[in-house]
Each structure stands twice: as structure tokens, then as C-alpha cells.
Amino acid sequence: MAWTPPSKITVIISFLFLALGLFLLVELFFDLTNILPVLTIGIFTSDQWYGIFGMTLVFLAWFLMYLGVRLKGF
Numbered sequence: 001m002a003w004t005p006p007s008k009i010t011v012i013i014s015f016l017f018l019a020l021g022l023f024l025l026v027e028l029f030f031d032l033t034n035i036l037p038v039l040t041i042g043i044f045t046s047d048q049w050y051g052i053f054g055m056t057l058v059f060l061a062w063f064l065m066y067l068g069v070r071l072k073g074f
Contacts, residue, residue: 003069004069004071005069006065006068006069007068010064010065010067010068011065011068013064014061014062014064014065014068015061017057017058017060017061017064018057018058018061018062020057021053021054021055021056021057021058021060021061022054022058023054024036024050024051024053024054024057025051025054025055025058027050028047028050028051028054036050
């Protein structure tokens, strides 16, 4: 299997997704600065929504980097 390095834009976007996702998760678990606004949508609490957003962003960072390595020129 061939390995191709991802492009710079893929690495930058993946890093931003990862940094934002980890910020949300760390803020949620450790309650450091309490700067996140309250979200009440449906039956989920604000903490649950931020957990969903954080995990989604971390997954998207991994998936984008995976695609950047597996696909040529991406």
C-alpha cells in the first residue's frame, strides 16, 4: 500500500478540528473557565451537547487526516 503525505491545508484543518474538539471536552470535564453558553435544545442538557460537539470534532479531525493520508492529493 502506498503512503502519501497529506497536503498542508488538510493538516491545518485537521489540527483546528482537533484543537477545538479537545478544548470543548477539556472545558466540559474540568469546568475550567465556564465560558461556554447554555444550550438547551430538545431533551439534552448543555453538557451533553458540548460533549457531542467535542467528540464529533475529534472524530472529524481523525477522519480528515485518515482521508488525507489514504487519498492522493487531498
